[in-house]
Amino acid sequence: MPTLTIQLHRERAYPVHVGQGLLAQVASLSARAGLSPRRVLLVADSNVPAKHARALAASFTAKGVHVATLTLVASEPHKSLDTLARIWHAASDLRLDRDDCILALTGGCLGDVVGLAASTYRRGIAGVQCPTTLLACVDASVGGKTAINLLPSAGAPLIKNLIGTFHQPALVVSDVACLASLPKALLSDGLAECVKHACLTSNARSPSLWLRTQRLIPLVLRRDAKALATLIASNVAIKASIASPDPRELAPDAAGGRALLNFGHTFGHVLEGLPLRKGQPPLSHGCAVALGMVAASHAGLAMGLCTPRVVEDVMDMLALAGLPTQFEADLAKHFDLAPLLSPPSAGLDYSLALPAALSQRMLATDKKVRGGKLRIIVPTGPKPGTCRVVSNPPEHALHAAWQSVLP
Ligand SMILES: NC(=O)c1ccc[n+]([C@@H]2O[C@H](COP(=O)([O-])OP(=O)(O)OC[C@H]3O[C@@H](n4cnc5c(N)ncnc54)[C@H](O)[C@@H]3O)[C@@H](O)[C@H]2O)c1
Ligand SMILES: [Zn+2]
Structure with a gap:
C-alpha cells in the first residue's frame, strides 16, 4: 500500500496512505501519526454508503475512543456557514478538546468545510481526511486549503471558496474501496x-x-x-x-x-x-x-x-x-x-x-x-x-x- 509523507515547508509532516480496505485501520494510522484522541467527531457524507462510516467509527471504538457521527449533505450550496456552524455545534456538544479530532468521510466539498471547522474550533484541532471521491483523493484532501462559499445576496451568484484558512490535515487516508459507489461522472471529475x-x-x-x-x-x-x-x-x-x-x-x-x-x-x-x-x-x-x-x-x-x-x-x-x-x-x-x-x-x-x-x-x-x-x-x-x-x-x-x- 503506497504511503507518502507530505513534508511541509518549515512545518511538520503528515502521512497520506493510499490503498484498499484502509478505513478499518484509521485509528491505528492516527496513533502512528501522533494523534491520541479520546473523542472524535466523524462527519460523514450522506451519499457515502453507511458501511464505510461504520468501519471507520469501529476502528476508533475498538480502541475505546468515543465516536459521534454527523451525517451531512455535500453540495456547493451546502458548502456554507450553516454547515460549518452545524459542525462547530456538534464538536461543542461532544466537548471535543484540543487533543481530539474531526474526521471527514466525504469528497472535496464537505471535506473543505470539515477542514475549516477543524481549523477554527478551539483555534484549531486535528483534522483527518478520508476522501471518498477521486477528486478529493488526488487533490482536495491534501494541501491544507479549507473553505466555504459565500452567497453575497439573494439571486447573486455564489462566490466559490471565498472564506477559508490554511490548515493542514494531521493525516489523510484514501481507501479506494470508497470509490466503488462513486458515479462514473465523478470519476471523470477527479481525472x-x-x-x-x-x-x-x-x-x-x-x-x-x-x-x-x-x-x-x-x-x-x-x-x-x-x-x-x-x-x-x-x-x-x-x-x-x-x-x-x-x-x-x-x-x-x-x-x-x-x-x-x-x-x-x-x-x-x-x-x-x-x-x-x-x-x-x-x-x-x-x-x-x-x-x-x-x-x-x-x-x-x-x-x-x-x-x-x-x-x-x-x-x-x-x-x-x-x-x-x-x-x-x-x-x-x-x-x-x-x-x-x-x-x-x-x-x-x-x-x-x-x-x-x-x-x-x-x-x-x-x-x-x-x-x-x-x-x-x-x-x-x-x-x-x-x-x-x-x-x-x-x-x-x-x-x-x-x-x-x-x-
Ligand atoms: N481544498 C482543496 O485544495 C480543493 C481542491 C480541489 C477541489 N476542492 C473543492 O472540492 C469540491 C469538489 O469536490 P468533489 O469533486 O469531491 O465533489 P463533492 O464533495 O461535492 O461530491 C460530489 C457528490 O458525490 C457524493 N459522494 C461523495 N463520495 C461518494 C461516494 N463514495 N459514493 C457516492 N457518492 C459520493 C457527494 O455526496 C456529492 O453529492 C469543490 O467544492 C472544490 O472547491 C478543494
Ligand atoms: Zn479543482
Whole structure:
C-alpha cells in the first residue's frame, strides 16, 4: 500500500496512505501519526454508503475512543456557514478538546468545510481526511486549503471558496474501496485534476507522466483498484511537490509556485459560480475545470506561448477522461445570465458581450487577483507539461479563451 509523507515547508509532516480496505485501520494510522484522541467527531457524507462510516467509527471504538457521527449533505450550496456552524455545534456538544479530532468521510466539498471547522474550533484541532471521491483523493484532501462559499445576496451568484484558512490535515487516508459507489461522472471529475497535474509537471518531472496518465485513465474509469491507487499516489506526490514549497501561495509570478495549481480554475470557477436556471443541473467542479483548462490553453495559444499541439493534446486527454471540452448547451438556457449582463439590452450580441462579462466576473471574484490585476495560468512550449502564470493577460487572449468553450 503506497504511503507518502507530505513534508511541509518549515512545518511538520503528515502521512497520506493510499490503498484498499484502509478505513478499518484509521485509528491505528492516527496513533502512528501522533494523534491520541479520546473523542472524535466523524462527519460523514450522506451519499457515502453507511458501511464505510461504520468501519471507520469501529476502528476508533475498538480502541475505546468515543465516536459521534454527523451525517451531512455535500453540495456547493451546502458548502456554507450553516454547515460549518452545524459542525462547530456538534464538536461543542461532544466537548471535543484540543487533543481530539474531526474526521471527514466525504469528497472535496464537505471535506473543505470539515477542514475549516477543524481549523477554527478551539483555534484549531486535528483534522483527518478520508476522501471518498477521486477528486478529493488526488487533490482536495491534501494541501491544507479549507473553505466555504459565500452567497453575497439573494439571486447573486455564489462566490466559490471565498472564506477559508490554511490548515493542514494531521493525516489523510484514501481507501479506494470508497470509490466503488462513486458515479462514473465523478470519476471523470477527479481525472480533471490529474490531467491538470500532468499539464503542469510532465516536462519537468518525467516526460513519461503524460503517457502514464493517458494509460491509467481507461483503467481508472473501469475502477481498477491498482490503477486507482497508482494514480492517486502519484498525483498526491505531484500536488505536494508544488504546494509544499509555497503553502500560502505567495511565490512570485515568475516562480509559479502553488498558483500553478489553479490551471483551469480561474476560468472554471466563473462557470461553476453562475446561477442556474430552474431545473438545470449544476456544472460539476471537474467539468468546470476541464472547460477552464481548454479556455486557458486557448489563451496561451492566443498569446503565442504554446503551440496548437498543446491545445489539441489537452483536449484529447480531457475527452479520454470523459470530460467536456466545450459547453454544449445554450449557456443562456442553462444559467441565469441576467446578473452578469445587467442591464441586459435588447438584441444583445452574446458572442461579444458574454466573454467580456465573464472576464469581468473573473476579475471581480478570483482570489489570485493581485493589485487589481488578473493572473491566469497558461501552458507554454511545444508540448503539454509546462505552465506559467501570466499577470494582466491581454483582452484578446481572454476573449479567445471564452470563445473556445462557449457554444
Ligand atoms: N481544498 C482543496 O485544495 C480543493 C481542491 C480541489 C477541489 N476542492 C473543492 O472540492 C469540491 C469538489 O469536490 P468533489 O469533486 O469531491 O465533489 P463533492 O464533495 O461535492 O461530491 C460530489 C457528490 O458525490 C457524493 N459522494 C461523495 N463520495 C461518494 C461516494 N463514495 N459514493 C457516492 N457518492 C459520493 C457527494 O455526496 C456529492 O453529492 C469543490 O467544492 C472544490 O472547491 C478543494
Ligand atoms: Zn479543482
